[in-house]
Amino acid sequence: MKNIRFSMLTKMVLILLALLFGAQDCDDLIEDKSTAPPLPANMIEGELRVTSVDSVFAAGDETMVTLSLQTPDPCWKFYRYEAKRDGDITHVKVFGKREKEAMCIQMIGSIQTTLAMPVEEARIRFWQSEESALDTMITRP
Numbered sequence: 001m002k003n004i005r006f007s008m009l010t011k012m013v014l015i016l017l018a019l020l021f022g023a024q025d026c027d028d029l030i031e032d033k034s035t036a037p038p039l040p041a042n043m044i045e046g047e048l049r050v051t052s053v054d055s056v057f058a059a060g061d062e063t064m065v066t067l068s069l070q071t072p073d074p075c076w077k078f079y080r081y082e083a084k085r086d087g088d089i090t091h092v093k094v095f096g097k098r099e100k101e102a103m104c105i106q107m108i109g110s111i112q113t114t115l116a117m118p119v120e121e122a123r124i125r126f127w128q129s130e131e132s133a134l135d136t137m138i139t140r141p
Contacts (some may be wrong), residue, residue: 036080039097045079046072048096053136063138066071066114067126069094074109075102076107081115089120093127 039045049070053104057064079097083090094113098104103136117124126134 005033025059036058039079042100044100045095045097046076046126048076048078048094048111049128050092050094050134051128052125053134056136056138058140059116061097061118062116063119063140064114065117065124065136065138066112067094069096069111069113071096071109071111073098073103073104073106075099076109076111078111083117088123090122090124091127092117092124098124 014099050067053065053067054068055064055066076096076100077098079095081092081094083092085091092115094115096111104137121139122137124136124138128134
């Protein structure tokens with residue numbers, strides 16, 4: 001009986017530690033990072049799924065778009081985004097990064113980031129997967 005209790009206690013402590021140390025800073029205010037510096041050899045990069053557009057507001061010549069992103073695990077952080085214009089649609093893909101060998105709890109995570117985009121009026125298509133996207137229309141006065 002003691003082994004079972006110890007095992008459950010150990011698992012609970014590990015989960016709490018992973019959640020505590022895996023917490024992400026939700027106030028990342030970034031500019032276009034499509035020309036971000038290369039990652040060091042101990043890091044990997046991957047596409048992050050945009051789950052929602054939380055806010056859109058004008059700031060000078062730029063439009064600030066706050067997004068919620070789904071990550072494969074809580075160890076991922078925002079790295080960069082790519083924006084490509086195709087007619088009246090701007091296609092945006094967001095990328096994250098994490099350490100290759102980081103020990104991380106195996107559960108879906110989420111982070112929030114704000115992109116500074118130089119758009120005045122546009123239809124933006126945020127990448128979710130190869131089969132789906134999240135469309136948003138931005139109109140500025």
